[in-house]
Amino acid sequence: MDAQGRGRGENIDPADQWVLNPSTGEYELRLSPSAQSPIPSPRGPRPSGGGSARPRSASPEQAPERPGRPSPGREAPGRDVPPQRRRRGAPEEPPPGRRGRRPAKKNKKAKKVLLWGSGTLAFLVLGTGVAGYLYLEHLNDNITSVSDDGASTGGFKKDQAINILLIGTDKRTGAGNEGYGDKGSEGHADTTILLHVSKDRSNATALSIPRDLIVDVPDCPTEQEDGSQKVIPGSTGVRFNTSLGQGGRTPSCTMRTVTELTGIKPDNFMVADFNAVKTLTSAVGGVEVCLGKDIDDPDSHLKLPKGTHRIEGEQALAFVRTRHSVGLGGDLSRIGLQQQFLSALMRELKSNDTLTSPSKMLKLAEAGTEALTVDSQLNSINKLKDLGMELGKLNVKNLTFATIPVLDNPAEKVKATVVLNEAEAPQVFDMIRNDVSFTEVKQQQKKEKAAVAARLKGEKAPASEVRVRILNGGAPGGSAQSTLSWLQVEQGVGKSENAGNAPAQLAKTTLEYAPDQADQARRLADIMGLSGSAMKPGESVTNAQGLPAMTLTLGKDFKGAGVKISAPTAKVPDSANKSTADKVVCAE
Numbered sequence: 001m002d003a004q005g006r007g008r009g010e011n012i013d014p015a016d017q018w019v020l021n022p023s024t025g026e027y028e029l030r031l032s033p034s035a036q037s038p039i040p041s042p043r044g045p046r047p048s049g050g051g052s053a054r055p056r057s058a059s060p061e062q063a064p065e066r067p068g069r070p071s072p073g074r075e076a077p078g079r080d081v082p083p084q085r086r087r088r089g090a091p092e093e094p095p096p097g098r099r100g101r102r103p104a105k106k107n108k109k110a111k112k113v114l115l116w117g118s119g120t121l122a123f124l125v126l127g128t129g130v131a132g133y134l135y136l137e138h139l140n141d142n143i144t145s146v147s148d149d150g151a152s153t154g155g156f157k158k159d160q161a162i163n164i165l166l167i168g169t170d171k172r173t174g175a176g177n178e179g180y181g182d183k184g185s186e187g188h189a190d191t192t193i194l195l196h197v198s199k200d201r202s203n204a205t206a207l208s209i210p211r212d213l214i215v216d217v218p219d220c221p222t223e224q225e226d227g228s229q230k231v232i233p234g235s236t237g238v239r240f241n242t243s244l245g246q247g248g249r250t251p252s253c254t255m256r257t258v259t260e261l262t263g264i265k266p267d268n269f270m271v272a273d274f275n276a277v278k279t280l281t282s283a284v285g286g287v288e289v290c291l292g293k294d295i296d297d298p299d300s301h302l303k304l305p306k307g308t309h310r311i312e313g314e315q316a317l318a319f320v321r322t323r324h325s326v327g328l329g330g331d332l333s334r335i336g337l338q339q340q341f342l343s344a345l346m347r348e349l350k351s352n353d354t355l356t357s358p359s360k361m362l363k364l365a366e367a368g369t370e371a372l373t374v375d376s377q378l379n380s381i382n383k384l385k386d387l388g389m390e391l392g393k394l395n396v397k398n399l400t401f402a403t404i405p406v407l408d409n410p411a412e413k414v415k416a417t418v419v420l421n422e423a424e425a426p427q428v429f430d431m432i433r434n435d436v437s438f439t440e441v442k443q444q445q446k447k448e449k450a451a452v453a454a455r456l457k458g459e460k461a462p463a464s465e466v467r468v469r470i471l472n473g474g475a476p477g478g479s480a481q482s483t484l485s486w487l488q489v490e491q492g493v494g495k496s497e498n499a500g501n502a503p504a505q506l507a508k509t510t511l512e513y514a515p516d517q518a519d520q521a522r523r524l525a526d527i528m529g530l531s532g533s534a535m536k537p538g539e540s541v542t543n544a545q546g547l548p549a550m551t552l553t554l555g556k557d558f559k560g561a562g563v564k565i566s567a568p569t570a571k572v573p574d575s576a577n578k579s580t581a582d583k584v585v586c587a588e
Contacts, residue, residue, distance in 0.1 A: 142369035145379035147223040148269065149252035151259070155377035156267040156387060161435045162197040165255055165266040167244060169273055187273075189244040189254050191320075191338060194264065196432045201393035203437035206342070207428070208335045208403045209258065211241035212417045218260055220253035239417060251375065261420075262404075262429045268387075271373040277317045279367030280345075284360055286312035287344040289319060290586035297325040316341070332403065332418070339401040340585050346396045400438040402576040404428065428576050439580060452532035460526060461519040463492040467549040468511075468524060469541060473502035475509075475558035483554065486561035491527050497544055499551075506555035508533075509565050513550040514540040521550060528552075529564030 156162045168191035192209040220232040232249050235242065243249060243257040251269045259265045281287055288310050296303045302318035302325070304311075311319055320338045327333025378384065405421035405428060431438065468487075472480040480498045487493035511534055513521040521535055543549040557565060 140369075140384075142366070142372070143379070143384075144373045145376050146250055146373060147252065148255065148375040148377055149221050149223055149250070151220075151252040151255040151266075152269070152375060152377055153265050153267045155383070156390070158386065158390060159199075161199040162195075162387075162390060163264055163266045163432075164195045164197075165251075165258055165269040166193045166195055167191070167251055167254060167269060167271045168276075169244065169271060187245040188241040190241060191335075192240070192254065192258075194258060194262070194266065194432075196264075196435075197391065197394060198435050198437055201390060202395070203398035203400070203439050204394055205400045205402060205432060205438050206339070207432065208339065208401070209240060209261075210331050210335065210404065210406055210418055211239065212331045213240040213261075213404065213406060214238065214409060214417050214419050215240045215243070215257060215261055217243045217249075217253065217257050220249055220256055222248065222250050222252065251373070262432070264429065264433055268378045269375045270378075273371050274317055276367075276371040277320055278313045279371065281312040281316040283363040283367050284312075284345070284348055286310040287316065287341065287348045289341060289344050292586035295322065295325045297322045299324055330415075332406070335403055336585075339403075343401065343580075343585070346399070397580065398437070398439050400580050402428065402438060405576055424576070438576075452535075455518075455532040455535045455537075456522060456525060458522055459519050460523040463523060463527065464494060466493045466520045466524050467495040467543060467547060468493065468520075468552050469497055469499040469543055469549050471499050471502040471551065471553045473509075473553040474505035474507070474556040475554035479554050479558055479560070483552075483561045487527070490562075493524070493527070495543075495547075495549075497549075502553050506553055507557065509553065509555040509558050510534055510536050511550060511552050512536045512538040514538070514548065517548070517550055524550065524552065531565070534565065 153163075156164070167189050169187040170190035188211070190211055192211070194207045194209065195204060196207065197204045214237055216236045217234050217238060219234040222230055222232050224230050230248070232247055232253060235246075240257065240261075243254040244251060251271050255266050255269055288308060290308050291304055291306050294305050297318075300318045300322040302315070302322045320341050321334070322337055323331060323334035326337055374384075378387065405424040406418035407421050408415045409417045409419050430436075470480045470484055470487075480500065484496055484498045487496050509528075509530065511521055511524060511528075511530060513535070515537065517540060518537075524530070525532075525535055540548040541551055559565070
């Protein structure tokens, strides 16, 4: 609908009517005398209790006149700026959220709004909605909600980690979308991201779920349009994308499928269509993406040469739908492209201060909410605002994009689908369930690596002064004796002894020592080829001569006397394809 149809006369963009008041630090609406309404009115009458998304029924002209606002075609007498909505005769109050406080500096407020930005278009809509809370009443009318059918946790909570399921459908809704998606599609789960925001709001993980992943879709109790309940039968060994749209399945069924797959129960869901990409990128003036090679994809209609490009609208949609011309030409390659796009969008917001521009801010909110559907636990203005404020605590550089580890389906000769990587996927799911940040893991690994490396630094005692008892804790039989002989005969460690088998088996070889034995430990680690992580500061034991000695336990990784033992590794699985939103990646 154009500006005239929304009650905006003279082709004036309402975003251009927001002006910064230097005395308050707030943006205010300044209208021309012929303006019809300070803020676009809700399209229907407000239900009792307020705050919930409303069906799109009534036109702006049908909205009732409100106290404290001029009727269409009239000005507020004696004022250049329309008054805040309040009880007639009540003293004028500062804007909501600013009562009793000094005005915030513009750049500080903008930073706070920007920092919440997570890696999803749906969350971008929320952020702009929160920033423009005076406009939310109109935006709320744009939002459609459907039942979560009891598949969620009951909604996010401020004092807990947050898990939001974000779904992009392939339904051909909206002008110009006839050439995309499957013809006649009921709207499958074409793009799905499980967004986890940590309890302390310091980091987030956006986990992509491949649409061609083979899963079991459970039975799904589903609310029908007439309010009745119907159980949609489940399916085994089907593509993940059929968890939505197929056989009348709603987003709540996708939510149940994700829970069964990952063991993680989402708090809420949000669904966006093709228009979200087109309209939001146009609203910010395009996003900058990088291509490592020329791309000419007849299926997505993307044709761009190698290099950096600014894309928006139809071209942006073509970019996120491209798969045959990048990587291996499958859905996994397209996921990487989509993650690159979302990262670029976050950087665009940060570098250009988009959310400090009233014009862009309102255009983003208007465009995004038109293409957004939320669950019934998230259909009120207050809940949207609260969620946006929780996300506002997140720094986008700590937003990690990852993909569920998968393998080619071994049952197929022509590879078209993928199956869960049972060796690595559980580790990813466990990290999210236990609120472990992918970025924090990397930082913690650096700290641990530095601390471990420090154990190897310092003076080393002579080999003849090293006293050690050797235990077999999982190495091949006879390893303790062969190691003893090698140390005594070839390395000059005469004060060593075979102590037999350890009380328990160990995966890794370890050397435990007391603080005053650190120089001996460094010498033995050097001889054995032990890493710093194998060195365990602890206590000494008494050897056969009644003297304090170290304990060397040969684990399952022990390969033989004189064979260097490599350092153990601990990291996020490489198959998760981890990246962060602040990094520029060129698609190839």
